[in-house]
Amino acid sequence: MIGLEVHIQLTNLETKLFCSCKTDYRGSPPNTRICPVCLGLPGSLPVINKKAIEFATKLAIALDSKINNYTYFFRKNYFYPDLPKNFQISQYNKAGGKAFADGGKITININSRKKDIILNRIHLEEDPARLVHKGSIATSPYTLVDYNRSGVCLIEIVTEPVMNSPEEAREFLKQLKSIVQYTGISNLDLEGAVRVDANISIKGYERSEVKNINSFKEVERALKWEISRQKTLLKRGKELTQETRHWDDKRRVTISLRTKEFEEDYRYFPEQDLVPMEISEEFIRKVKEELPEMPNERSKRFQEEYSLSEFDADNLVLDKNIADFYEQGIKLDKTFGPQEFKQYCNWLMNDILGWLNENNLQINETKLRPKQVVDLINSIKKGEITTKIAKTFIPEMMKGLDISEIIKRKGRKRISDRSYIESLCNEIIENNPKIVADCKKHPKAIEALIGRVMGKTRGQADPGLTREIMLEMLKKRKIIE
């Protein structure tokens, strides 16, 4: 049984949650995005960033979460070098407080079934400062504190412990990342933009909490490791204790933190420097109107309008930039129908996405334009190029070159791909038994076969190689000596 607490930093908020310091701390020198408020200097007071409330509302709507009509802040009190006030301003759903929003869900596709991952709540809180160590936390001779990050807005999303495998957790996070992207509140690819704590228990036994998972990719790994650790202990007849463990992403293991006999008491109580804020129905309605179409709605629409399969549509909509690219593209050619819609989808999800992943780029970091894919599809349709050849155009397309331009350039190149020519020759031989038979009596008939290969490749096949291969094949089939 797995439950997740996902902290996402609102990287698209220009200023911090309680002061007007800029949040663009990545790449800034340490302690340059600070003020008395986010440093917690004596006499400083927090003031709520209204845009943060708007962003939280967006996310709550997108996650189907019930927004409370007043939002309150509480103090979470504990001592730690990354907390300038030695308390964190957060929200609490007990002791008289309320979360920003309760409940909610994300639907995932697992093993061809749909499963709803139910959420417990979402709430706002401020980010602590960033601790910097020399190497690993365990061996560093010092800790440096950079307060640039202190006070940046975080939203915490807490799930119910309803995921049954690391794969489900992975799918959940995939969907969550997509939804967050669509709301426009954060770019989760930035370093430190997401932190995950996981609660894992094997049914019937004590749970352990794993902290410090710093990217979505690490979550599945950490979960798998922790589950296997627990299973191993059980097999050996050892007991499992409720504990907090730390995910070490360099050594790829969870390690036990200082064990405590008691749970930390945070002495939650209301933050008296902030006043309760109304989140009216009208405000929620306005925010909802400004939200773009969410992934699940978009997928349904893609299935209807473009006759894509559920699988294709679900995957296509995951990255908003790719889905936007898709829609822009297919609308460029009015003659496109279901066949082309599917082809366009395939090009995006297979070849283009593959290239992007290999080169660690986002689609909008390249010069690729929707029209190029349209032209590609049409070029293949017209027979100007084959699908196989088209696949080789991807790198050039990424540089922004028109298909016609690429064809012209590649056109001068000879096709010397041996296996490709072999397959063509095979094809020609199979489809032209009469000419092949002719070759037995008239060796010159081979020219006709070669000619057909040249025709198929619009004259690009290397003639010498083609001849060589054709002769080989005919010899193999004992057509000629």
Added chain:
Amino acid sequence: MKLYNYMAYELLEKIRSGEIKIIDLIEEIAERIENTDKLIHSFVNFNSDYPISQAKKLQKQINEEKRFGRLIGIPYANKDLICIKDYPTTCCSKILEGFKPPYNAFVIERLIMEEQAIHIGNTNMDEFAMGSSTETSCYGPTYNPWDLTRVPGGSSGGSATAIASGQAIIALGSDTGGSIRCPASFCGVVGLKPTYGRVSRYGLVAFANSLDQIGPITKCVHDAALILEIISGKDPLDSTSVNVKVEKYTDMLQNPIDNKIIGIPKEFFGEGIENSVKHSVKKGIEKLESLGATTVEVSIPHLEYTVPTYFLICMSEASSNLARYDGIRYGKITEDLSGDVFDVISRTRGEGFGPEVRRRIFLGTYALSAGYYDQFYIKALKVRRLIKDDFQEAFKKCDVIAGPTMAGTAFKIGEKVDDPLQMYMTDLLTCPVNLAGIPAISIPCGYDNNGLPIGFQVIGDYFEEGQILNVAYQLEQELNIYRKIAPVK
């Protein structure tokens, strides 16, 4: 006559007309401080260089530009927990040794930057404003200039003694459970705690943030009204400051009070109140009646619960507000850096905080802890609501409430400091006002048999500072004792 005998509004007239130069005033004040502060110990630090250079600068501005801030040249004493940019601000605690805020409090921007009062020094206070006698300061106590063997009250003791003894013309203090009104009462000066949210707390080092308010300490009601006009208003940097119109309080002082109904809470005259206080305050009430006001009996039935309620709430909040003092970013870190970071933090705080501060942090932490939160903190919040309702009920029957500020007069140095509960009880008549968040003013109304000042408290409904200033002013003028400077003996 020495210039420090005059009120701020009188000195402003003299400065504007050219009758006196600012430097004359500053030099007299400096001399007064030099002659008396060894005995009184109002100030944590005083250096005449800055005030003198400011006096010259402002005089030049007057001479050349004929431009006057509303408080131009007036010597201002600042309680050591209101942040002044680059000026040592320690809350009279060792743990903030060396701390210089990089910014001005909102009230300082108004008083000094805009209206051109001259900051002459920071005044002594109970450490982190926790106390009613100014005996817990890390710099040693302040002494009551009416009787140097006695306390001046607290926690804004130094601000009150500076005004009472003519060492400053205006001062600010902070009031969480009575810390402006108590020393005002014991020192025979005027002290006003505004409605919670009337004055911005930005730059006020927090003790209990749902109770703290900054307010003026002055020799007369007129000066208090003038300062209140200047420091009040909505501050975008303080979410708890309220957008309510700031009235021209100085224009309201002369209003006749013959239509006013004054509520007298019977609980304010109970057993624990000294006879001399009862007598003096009753005389004051009679004076108000002679001016045409009518009195009516009201009740604050939950008064007996106010002290424990107040202390539970302020200690809980303080335990969190003071958590930031760990010596890592500012202030004094322990010299013994052995152990891990938590050892160092504990040691720093153990060494840097005095016993009263530590006591309140322990109790506050306890009251907020799991298992006790409901029975202490939440309970206290519920009783707080009842006390607020008591006042609201009372204000249905009257315009303002009147009674003593303190149950007695200044006690001896050392008399209560070892008995925390007894010390806490001195807040009985002042802390309900903070719990309700309503405004109150204390003015001197007489002296006891030992010549010690007695304070008269006027309490108003939310944002009714104009009314309480009006009633207080009328009484003050009738009694006419406000010009008396403490003898410093």
